[in-house]
Amino acid sequence: MDSRERMIEVIKRRYHFDAPDVFAAMLKVPREDFIPKEYWNEAYDDNAVPIGNGQTISQPYTVAFMTDLLHLSGSENVLEIGTGSGYQAAVLSHLAKKVITIERIPELMASASGRLNRLGYNNVKVELGQGSVGWEKEAPFEAIIVTAGMKSVPKALFDQLKEGGVLVAPVGLGEDKVMCEYRKLGSGEIEKKEHGLFNFVPFVESN
Numbered sequence: 001m002d003s004r005e006r007m008i009e010v011i012k013r014r015y016h017f018d019a020p021d022v023f024a025a026m027l028k029v030p031r032e033d034f035i036p037k038e039y040w041n042e043a044y045d046d047n048a049v050p051i052g053n054g055q056t057i058s059q060p061y062t063v064a065f066m067t068d069l070l071h072l073s074g075s076e077n078v079l080e081i082g083t084g085s086g087y088q089a090a091v092l093s094h095l096a097k098k099v100i101t102i103e104r105i106p107e108l109m110a111s112a113s114g115r116l117n118r119l120g121y122n123n124v125k126v127e128l129g130q131g132s133v134g135w136e137k138e139a140p141f142e143a144i145i146v147t148a149g150m151k152s153v154p155k156a157l158f159d160q161l162k163e164g165g166v167l168v169a170p171v172g173l174g175e176d177k178v179m180c181e182y183r184k185l186g187s188g189e190i191e192k193k194e195h196g197l198f199n200f201v202p203f204v205e206s207n
Contacts, residue, residue, distance in 0.1 A: 003044040004031070010046050011061045019068040025094035026064060031057075033119060034087040048199075051085045053105050058147060062198055063088055066145055069168045069181045069195065072096050076142035079160065081131035081169075086112035088147055089124045099124045100138055102131045134160040141165060149177040149200035158182070158190060170200045 083103035139160035146169035170177030
């Protein structure tokens with residue numbers, strides 16, 4: 001059993017959680033390529049890892065759990081808010097038709113874009129921008145995922161979500177956020193489900 005397989009087995013055993021399609025995608029992504037070299041020995045531990053600029057790469061279980069909540073079938077255009085290292089986008093690329101990912105920090109945006117291109121993730125597009133306004137030019141999206149803790153979900157993101165689509169975001173005021181799954185109904189109403197507490201770096205608005 002290699003390191004990626006052990007990571008998946010730890011997630012299954014520790015959380016009694018199984019998501020075969022998501023796990024298959026995670027097995028294809030070299031997590032060590034998305035973290036600083038000094039943390040390579042932690043690449044497949046079930047922990048968040050610093051990536052610079054006050055940001056982290058989420059723990060593998062969180063990535064798996066959030067991805068599973070999107071219920072992707074392979075035909076979707078997905079918007080990710082908060083590129084970070086690009087790891088979440090890489091996982092999504094194996095499960096969706098196209099991924100647009102927004103990063104507000106220029107250094108992280110540039111490094112993630114270069115990394116994803118080098119590794120051949122051709123259906124991922126990294127953009128520099130403020131996540132709270134989404135990415136109107138390619139909306140609507142069948143799925144939207146927010147990878148930083150928000151106090152509340154901006155209206156712009158719901159506006160860019162296709163009817164029947166799913167938005168997943170960690171929401172709340174403290175460090176521990178409630179993982180929320182929102183579905184946009186045909187009437188335009190938003191249905192919300194809550195899925196427990198997760199720890200996230202805070203979402204930061206631009207000045």
